[in-house]
Amino acid sequence: MATDTTAGASATATVDAAEQRPPAAGAERRRTVRKDIEGLRALAVTLVVVYHLWPGVVTGGFIGVDVFLVVSGFLITSHLLQHPPRTPRDLAEFWGRRIRRLLPASFLVLAVTLVASWLVAPPTQWAETTRQIIASTFYLENWALAKRAVDYLAADSTPTPVQHFWSLGVEEQFYLGWPVLVLVLAAVARVVARRSGRAGRMRLWVTGGLAGVVALSFSASVLVTAKDPAQAYFATHVRVWELGAGALLAGAAPVVARALDRRRVARAVLAWAGLAAIVAAALVLDASAPFPGAVALAPVLGTVAVIAAHSEGRGSPEPLLTPGPVQYVGSVSYAIYLWHWPLIVLLPLALGRDRTLLDAVVIVALTLALAAATKVCVEDPLRGRHPLGVPLRRTYVFMALGMVVLVSLALLVRADLRRVVDAGEQRLATAFAQPDPCFGAAALVTPGCAPHGAELVHEPVVAMDDMPDPYEDDCWVLGPLTRQKVCTYGSTAPDARDIALVGNSHGGHWLPALQELAEEENLRIHTYLVSRCFTVTEPLAFGDARTQACQSWNERVLSETSDGRYDLVVVSNLFGMRLAGVPEDEQEAAARAAYTRSLDRWVAGGVPTIVVRDTPHSDLPSVPDCVAAHLDDLGACDGGRDREQVDPLADAAEEHPSPLVTVLDLTDRFCRDDTCYSTIGGLIAYFDGGHMSASFARTLAPALAGEVRAALSR
Known part of the structure; x- marks a missing residue:
């Protein structure tokens, strides 16, 4: 799927239109500009912004990225084919x-963005922003985002600037890699030419070799996009073919020129058709499209x-691509691209x-002003x-110095973050050591308590990492769901009672409450926790190998x-997936029936089973981020009763005839x-948008204790 960056779906061509021309001897080349290419840049950056x-x-404006990539591939390869590198010195130049x-x-924008983020963004965003600034400093940001794209907890994270x-x-x-490839292919061409006695075939050999790479990359793009579109969007090997398409045009330039002479x-006609394809893609595609893949x-x-046509004069798109304002936007497109996204993210903060x-208009104006100043004063x-x-x-x-400075600045911000976290953790520890009757979950069921608590003792930046132990201990079945790992927590006494905690992530967030009971009740807890896959043996609609892995x-x-x-x-699940092959209007009934069969298995084994009704979800990407931005108005992060979730498991359990099956509904604690509250009794209830923070879950232990004792007695 096309990922808005909110998925950062943007790119910029970063090569001069005259890159295809060799430098004059002993001096930088004079730059001449192909106006159609400059117009394409203007169109691309406008679509992105x-x-x-x-x-x-x-809705498909993210395809401006693809326009930029093709332009870059064409210009760079044109230059390399005219002057293929022969030595390491050529590569270094x-x-x-x-x-x-x-x-x-880019160094300037990264430095300014880092300082601005430190000044205006809440501390909850500092860690990820500094992490991505370091990745961007070394031009590895695409791989950093690809990693987060497959991270279940990061899927809905707040975008960084x-x-x-x-x-x-x-x-x-x-x-980095393309000129090395051209060097190798050109060397092979020269060797073959010497042995065959046929000169002048270098372009053909190089273009043929590049075509092989492009074909491999396009195949990878189709396959990886179909399998994992979130990761495919950012992966270099999946995108190389787009740059390579421009490269192949550069290789075929003499043939194309003769054909269109x-x-x-x-x-x-060719130019208009090309522009129509670009505009149609921008208007028709949206973020749900499997992208890049064949759609690109x-x-x-x-x-x-458009580049191949190089159409000018009457009947061409020249009047659209060559006016002065369009050419100017194209000439500063790199700087526009650099500045627009930090402004979009940071100005609202x-x-x-x-x-x-009005803010959006101001962002456009500031982007153009900063781009103009950057081009004149820096570029x-x-x-x-x-x-x-x-x-x-x-x-x-x-x-090297620029990279050292940026990394050093990022580490300074991280040091300040550490200071905030240490103070917040100490404050939280003190609150648990000296709890009052209105602390945490008790606030909503104790008369006279304010729902939010007298004061917020849970620092948002602490809350965002306040996760149950399995996250730190790698005790989840994640990714392809092929690993089957079980971890054990709680009492180590030989006579401890053994509890199986079963479910997906909304089962796992009950572990801190059970751990709170473990010593007092002599409990040993074994975790059967998996991502997204809820506890039925019917196939879920993952659409790939995870369906079978989930069943297994x-x-x-x-x-x-x-x-x-x-x-x-003890079992709880988020009903976040759909059963395969079941119509949408029959999903709940089918899930209840499937859950009933799972409950029957436990009943047949004589195992007491507590079904914990799923907790209300917030309607926010990140509750800690919201709280950090509204410390003077915590109610801004609350929601209505629509936060309560459909839970076929709890519904099936309530209808189950066996006394071994009981349902615990703690919605009244939320x-x-x-x-429905996001901060309760001085604690932030969620570490993201829907998973309980470990600290808040601990305060639910008293509500869980009676049901656990009663079930064990059965």
């Missing part, structure tokens, strides 16, 4: 030009068509409100041979927990009257 500010206007072109502006650097990471990795009408062919081939239409002065280019080592010293895991769980080795089963 509009998509990020008004996604409903161009090539990379030096890229450093001088790209890094001064630098995650748009993912596309620059793809380009920089391309710039003096065919003005054909050029115009539309903007990629559209861009290739600085203003303390959601973005308004243009530093991109040439002086002051960074002679001797060449200055370029690399500049790069649940069969093991039901077999082991019903064979007499456990004194009690909701009172028409309000």
